[in-house]
Amino acid sequence: MSTDTTTDRPTREISVTVNGEEVTAEVEPRLKLSDFLRNYVDLGSVRVGCEHGVCGACTVSVDGDIAKSCLMYAVQLDGKEVTTVEGISEAGSLHPIQEAFHEEHALQCGFCTSGFIMSAREFLAENPDPTRAEIKAALADNICRCTGYQNIFDAVERAADNMEGD
C-alpha cells in the first residue's frame, strides 16, 4: 500500500514502538493495525486470515497483551508498544517456542504459525508451568487448518519445559 495519497483523505500522525523501534507514520483512521504492520512497517509475519477476529493468524502483542490486529485500528496504537514474531528473537536464531514448533512438526502450511507463536509466548510468560487443560484454553482463540492441533499442543508443552528457569 502506498503511503502518499492523491486525495485529501483524513490522516492522523501516530507514533508506535514496533519491536523496540519507534515508528512514526501518517495513517488514515480506518487503517487496520494488521494492514499498518504489514504494509507500513513491512512485518510479513502478521498474517491476515479472516479480518473478523476468529482465526487469530494476525495475533500480535500490544503492551504485553495479545491482540488480534485485524480488530484494532492503527490509530489506537499511538504511544503503545507492539511486538511481532520478527521481534521475539535475534536475527538468524529461533525463540524456544519457534524451536519447539519445528521439533514437534507443529506447522504445515504455516499461515497460522505466527499467531500461535504470539499467543503461546504471551501465555507462557504468564504461566510458565501450565497444565494441559490450561494450554488448551490458551490456544482456543487460534485456528489451524492443517495440523490437527496435537503437535501445536505438544510444541507449547515442550517450549514450557525448555524455557523453565528462563
Added chain:
Amino acid sequence: MSQTGEAGTEAEAEADVETDDGTFVGTGLNRVEDHRILTGEAEYIHDITPEGCLHMALLRTTHARADIVEVDTSGAEAHPECELVLTGEDVAAEYNPMPSGLSGIEEWALARDSVKFVGEPVAMVAAPDRYVAEDLLDMIDVAYDTQDPIVDPVDARRDDEVVHEGLGTNVPDEEEFVFGDVDAAFREADTVVENQYSWGRISGVPLETAGVVAEYDTERDRFDIDCNIQLHTLVDDTVYEPLGYDPGDVSLSVPPDVGGSFGTKIAIHRYCVLAAIASKKLDGTPVKFVEDRIENLQGGDMHSSDREYLVRLACDDDGTIRGLDVNFVDDFGAYPRYPVNQTLKPLAVLTNAYDIEHVRYNYELVLTNKTAQTAYRGFGVPPHLYALEMAIDEAAREAGIDPYELRQSNLIGPDQVPYTLPSNNVYDSGDYPGALAELKDTVEREERTEGGLLDPEVVTQQREEGKYRGVGYSVHIEPGVSGSDWTDRQRTDRETLAERSREDVAELPEYLQGSVDEDGTVVVYLATDTSGQGHQTILKQLLADELDLLPSDIEVSYLDSAEAPTEYGTAASRMAVMLSGAAQGLAGEFADNFERLAAAHWDVDRTDVSYRDGAVHRANSDETLSLADLAAIDEDYQESLTAAEYAYDHPASDVEAFDEAFTQKYPVYPTAAFAANAPIVEVDIETGAVEILKFYSLRDCGTQLNPTIVEGQAMGGLAQGIGAALLEEFSYDDSGQPQAITLFDYLLPSVTNVPEMELLHTETPSPFTPTGAKGTGEGGMIDGPASIAVAINRALEPFDVVVDEIPATPHRLRRKLRDADE
C-alpha cells in the same frame, strides 16, 4: 523460476541425519520449510506487492438469481483515485468465457446478462489501495430484475425453471453403472435395507485465501502472474484460454509457500484472469487481489460435495452382504468446476473395504443458484464412505448382528489382495480384518477396563447424567495416485469408449528437472506447487538416497507454468508415489550423464567409470570427479551433462490389472492406503452436543517416506474430518442466501474440538509403487466423518437414533432425540 525459499544453514545441517541403515527416506527428517515460516520470512501471495501496484476489488451481487438490467459505473469513474472499472460487457468485448466443467454452460469472469448465485462478481475496480477500491464499489449502481432462485436440488430436477436457459435442464449429467447381477442379488437376499443420507455442503477453507498479482508485459505482449492457484502447470488453461493467449505467454508462478489449499485453490482462475485483464488495460501496471474471508466463503468458487443419498443393501440373515445400490443427487451450484470427476471418483473405492460383488451406482448432477463446487480433500469420496457405512450400520441393526461382527465378516481378506473391485480399480495390499481386529483389541484393553473411557461403571454413571458414550469400529480405503484421462469420461462418446484400447490412454506423468551448480549443489525443480505438504523435504530425502548425497547438497525449487510441461502435480494424494518414481528416474539420468562426462574428460571407456557416493570414480585408479568438478568440466564441454530431466509415467502403467479401468475410463487409483478407526464419542442428550473423547486410528500408507509428515497429514486430515462430521456447513435459506459467510457461521474446528489422537501405524508396502509408498494426503478427511458417525450411532443405540445428516450438529441430534422420546 521461483525462489527456493530455502531454510538457513541451521536447518540444513540438522537435515543430514540418516536412518540406521544409512538412508534418509524413512526418517522423520525435520522439515526444511519451517525456518522461513517460523521467522516470518516466508513470502505468501499476500506478501508480494510490486512497486506501484494497484489493488483490485470486486462488486458481488447479493441476489441468487436475477437479470442484470443496467450497470452504472459513472459514480466510481468520477472518483479521483479510480484507475479502472470493468463490467461483464467490457470483458466479453475482448476476451473469452472461462472454461466450464460441463459443455453448454457459459461463464464469464464478470457476470454479463444475469447473476446466478449470491457473491457472483459483477464489476471490478482498481485503485491505489484496497480501502479505496472497496469505496469505489459503493459507487457502482446495478439494477436487477430478480427472480425466485432454484435452491432445492431434489426439486430442481423437475426443471420447472432452469438455472441455465441455454442448457434447458438442471440435470446436465447423470449416469448409471451396473456391475454384476444386481437385480438377482436383491431378489435373492433375505433382507433389503434402504435409507436416505444427507451430506452437507462443506469445503477446505484454507487459512490463506486466494490471491494474485498480475503484470502485463507491454513489450512482449505476455503476462507474468504470481498466484496461489493449485496445480498451476495443469490448470493454466483456465487462465490463458479466457485471456486468449498461448500457454507460453501466460506464465503462472506460485510462491514456495501457500497457506493451505486442500484442492480448493484449483479453481481461482477468475481472479487471475481479471487481474491480468486489468494490468493490460492499465498498460502493464501490476494489479493485486487477495480475497477477503467473506468473499472466500460465499463466492470463492470453492464449496464442495453437497449430496442426498439413497442407499440399499441386500443382506442375508447371517450378515452376508450380497449387493449394494447407491443413488445420489449432487448439488453443484451454478457453475460446476470438476463435476463428473467428483461424482465418479467413489468408483475407485466403490465397496470401501467390503467384498461385495453386485453393485449399482447411479448419480444425478444438479445445478442450482448456489456457489460453484470445486475440489476438496477426498474429491467426492468422503460422502460415499459415510453413506455406505451408515447403510452397513442399518443392515446390522436389521439383522440383529453386532456391527463390528458384520463388518468383519464382509471385509476383503488379506488372501484376496490385490483385489479388483467390480468397478475395476485394484486395491494393492493390506490386511483390513487384521487391522480392525488389532485396533479393537487395543481399544478394549486400554479403554473398556477400569479407569478407561469405556469402563462399564463410568459409562453407566455418565448415562445417569444424560451423557451417552460409544465407540464405533470401521475400516476405510483411501484411493491414491490418480493419473490418466478418466477425468474426461463425460465428454467421451460411449461407442468410442467401447472400442478404446490401452494404447489410447493418455497418462499424466510427474516431471522433474535438475542441474548442478558450480559448488556441486544439485538444484531440482518441481513442476508443481506446494501448500504445506513438505515436498521440498521429501524430495531432498529421496534424491539424497538415490544420488548418495546429503539432503543439504540438494536444493528444491519450482518451475512456472510456461517453463514446465503440462503436468498433473499435487492432487489425488499423488506426490509421495509420483516423486518416488520421478526421483529414481532423475537420479538415473543424472548418474548416466555424469559418467558420460567423466569418461569424455578422462578419455576412457564408459565402462571404466562409475558414479557412487556423490562422485564419479575411475576404475583402477584413485581419481574421482566431484559434482563441483563435473560442473566445471561441463562448463568447458558445453554439453549440459550436469543437467537432467525425467518424467515418471504412473505406477499403474505397467500393471495389467488396471488395463480395463484405464481403457473404459473408470477412476484408476493404484494405491489403497487404509485406516481402521475407533473414535470414542460422548453425546449429551440434553443438548445434542457430541464430544469426541479420544480418536484411535490404525493407519497404513505403505512405506512411510517421512513418518513425521505422514502423521501430520493424518492428524490434520482427521481434524478436517471432525469439522465435516460435527461443525461445518455452507447452508442456504429458501431465498438462496448463504448462511455461512463468516467464520462465526462456518465453524472450523479449534483445539477444543479436536481430541487426543491415538495413532498406530503399520507399513504394508504397495507392490505397485517404486518405494512401496501409498498416497496419503487425504486420509483423515476421507475416513473421519464416516467413522465418527458410526461411533455416534453406537452411543445413541438406546434411542434408536442414527446419523442420517452430516454435519451431526447439536440441533439435528437434539431434534432426533426429541422425536425418539415421543
